Amino acid sequence: MIPRIVGFSGSTRRPSRTRTLIETVGTEISARRPVSLEIYDLVDAGPGIGTASREALPRAAHAIISAIEEADALIVGSPVYKGSYAGLFKHLIDFVDPTALAGTPVLLTATGGGHRHALVVEHQLRPLFGFFSALTLPTAIYAGDQDFREGVVADHALSARIAQAAAELDRALAAPARHAIPHVA
Numbered sequence: 104m105i106p107r108i109v110g111f112s113g114s115t116r117r118p119s120r121t122r123t124l125i126e127t128v129g130t131e132i133s134a135r136r137p138v139s140l141e142i143y144d145l146v147d148a149g150p151g152i153g154t155a156s157r158e159a160l161p162r163a164a165h166a167i168i169s170a171i172e173e174a175d176a177l178i179v180g181s182p183v184y185k186g187s188y189a190g191l192f193k194h195l196i197d198f199v200d201p202t203a204l205a206g207t208p209v210l211l212t213a214t215g216g217g218h219r220h221a222l223v224v225e226h227q228l229r230p231l232f233g234f235f236s237a238l239t240l241p242t243a244i245y246a247g248d249q250d251f252r253e254g255v256v257a258d259h260a261l262s263a264r265i266a267q268a269a270a271e272l273d274r275a276l277a278a279p280a281r282h283a284i285p286h287v288a
Contacts, residue, residue, distance in 0.1 A: 106276045108132065109174035110142035111167065113181035113192025117144055118254060120214040121180045124246050127256045128178050128210060131269035136276065142178075143167045145191055152191065157198045164195065171196075172203035176210070176276055179232070183215035183223050188231075196231065204235035208275035210268050211243040221245040238275060242268040 110125040122144055129140045148164035157168070171177060181188035211228045213220070224243035232239050244265060250258040256265070 105137050105139050106175040107139045107141070107173070108176045108178060108272075109170045110140065110178040111171060111180070112142065112144045113179075113189040113195075115145050115189070115191065117146055119144070119182065120246065120248075120251055121182050121212070123251065123254060124212050124214055124244065124256065125178050125180050128212065128244065128265055128269060131265050132178075132272055135269060135273045138276075141170060143170065145189070145195065148195060152195060160198065164198075168195065168198050171199055174207065176208040176272060177204075177237070178210045178212065178272075179228065180212035180214065181223075181228070183213055183220040186220060186223065188213065188223060188227050193231070199235065201235060204232065204237040207235075207237050208272055209237045209239050210272050211239055212245070213243075214246050215248075217247050217249075218245070220247075240268060240271045240275065242271055244268055 108129065110129055112119060112121040112125050114121040122142065125142055129142065132138055133140060148167055149161045151161045152164045154160055181192045209232045211224045213223045213228065224245050229239050242264060246261055250256060250261045256262060
C-alpha cells in the first residue's frame with residue numbers, strides 16, 4: 104500500500120516559503136518511495152476557522168483536520184511570528200483528536216526571517232506534536248529568507264538537511280504499523 108503523506112503549512116498566503124519548504128521535502132521523499140502526497144495551507148481552511156468547536160468549522164477546515172488525522176505521516180510547517188508558530192496554525196491543530204496522531208511520523212519544519220528563530224522547531228513544534236504522542240523525527244528543518252532564491256530552496260546545507268530528514272521519514276514509513284503506541288485509558 105502506498106503511504107499517504109499530508110503536508111500542512113501554517114501560512115495564510117500562497118505562494119509562501121513554508122509551502123515551498125514542505126513541497127521540497129515532499130519531492131525528496133517521493134524520490135525515495137512511491138507516496139500519495141497532499142499539501143494544504145492554512146488559507147485552504149477558508150474563512151470562519153476562528154470558531155470554538157470542531158463542529159462549527161467550515162467544511163474545508165474539517166477536511167484538512169480529517170486528512171491530518173488519517174495520514175500515515177505528516178510534514179508540518181509554520182512561518183515564525185515573533186518567536187513562535189502562527190496562532191491560526193495552532194488553532195487548527197487544536198481541533199485534531201488528541202489520540203489520532205499517536206505513533207504517526209511527523210517531520211517538523213518552519214520558516215522565518217532569519218536564523219535567530221531556528222529553535223522554534225525544537226521548543227515549540229516538537230512539544231506540540233509530543234502532546235499527541237506523534238513520532239517526531241529527529242531531524243527538523245528550519246529555513247530563513249537567505250535559504251531561498253527565486254521561490255526555491257537554494258542553500259546546499261539546507262538541501263542536505265532536507266535529504267537527511269526525508270531519509271528518516273522513509274525509514275519510519277518502512278517500520279511496523281503506525282499507531283503502535285498503546286493508548287492508556
